[in-house]
Amino acid sequence: MLREIGSVFSFLTIIPASNTNLETVAKYMYIFPIVGIVIGLIIGSIALGLSLFLDPLIVSLLVVAALAIITGIHHIDGLADFADGLMTKGKKEKKLQAMKDVSTGSAGILSIVLYVVGMILALSLMSGFVLFQAILLSEILSKFSMVLQASLGRSAAVGSNSPFVQIMKDKRRLAIAGTITIIPLVIIGGTTGLIVFGAGIAFTLFILALSTRSFGGITGDVLGATNEITRLSSLVIFASV
Numbered sequence: 001m002l003r004e005i006g007s008v009f010s011f012l013t014i015i016p017a018s019n020t021n022l023e024t025v026a027k028y029m030y031i032f033p034i035v036g037i038v039i040g041l042i043i044g045s046i047a048l049g050l051s052l053f054l055d056p057l058i059v060s061l062l063v064v065a066a067l068a069i070i071t072g073i074h075h076i077d078g079l080a081d082f083a084d085g086l087m088t089k090g091k092k093e094k095k096l097q098a099m100k101d102v103s104t105g106s107a108g109i110l111s112i113v114l115y116v117v118g119m120i121l122a123l124s125l126m127s128g129f130v131l132f133q134a135i136l137l138s139e140i141l142s143k144f145s146m147v148l149q150a151s152l153g154r155s156a157a158v159g160s161n162s163p164f165v166q167i168m169k170d171k172r173r174l175a176i177a178g179t180i181t182i183i184p185l186v187i188i189g190g191t192t193g194l195i196v197f198g199a200g201i202a203f204t205l206f207i208l209a210l211s212t213r214s215f216g217g218i219t220g221d222v223l224g225a226t227n228e229i230t231r232l233s234s235l236v237i238f239a240s241v
Helices: 002-012 022-027 029-051 056-071 074-087 092-100 106-124 128-152 162-167 171-215 220-240
Strands: none
Touching: 002 022, 002 029, 022 029, 022 162, 029 056, 029 128, 029 171, 056 074, 056 106, 074 092, 074 106, 074 171, 074 220, 092 171, 106 128, 106 220, 128 171, 128 220, 171 220
16 A cells, blocks of 8 residues: 555656556555655645744745755646647647657746746735645645546546546546645634635546547646646635735
């Protein structure tokens, strides 16, 4: 069991594991929010400590860099590919091909720039425990958004997303992931946590509908993009409320 959990951590972070494979990770996808808790605690604690003696803008820049390092940037790459696919004109097959292209298009580059700027601005508006709280809960919710999307969506094409979509049709796994997510959001976040949870669900469903219309379903890049967009939107809400 510990090896399987290690595979999930390795899949979502730069932590190495000897037996990581998609089938194992997909089987335990419902514990993604637990990985979010660990990442959130690490990054949130770093942010909390730095915010005590550094300027908020510098803290936010370091937090974004730390997130990129610990997660290996591959979900940000998914966001770029998702943007390229959406902006490509033509049929679904052409859009899917654009997402698979190893080179990043102008839409992908713009999406990364906007994402990074948005993250830095949102984080710079918070400090202390509020910053810690926002990072922790946003990370948990962003991981749950991928679980929810895999549970409700269908594969646009046979690929890395297929095992996740197939296995997550077991609603018991979704219920476990949802419970892991909602408890800290309510206990730590209170009313704001509930607002963030509702917004995260709404964004996830919107991206799912958009991807189904544009690509015929979801892909690994869509899941990665959902993770990033949910994290950013959650941080923006925390900074605004």
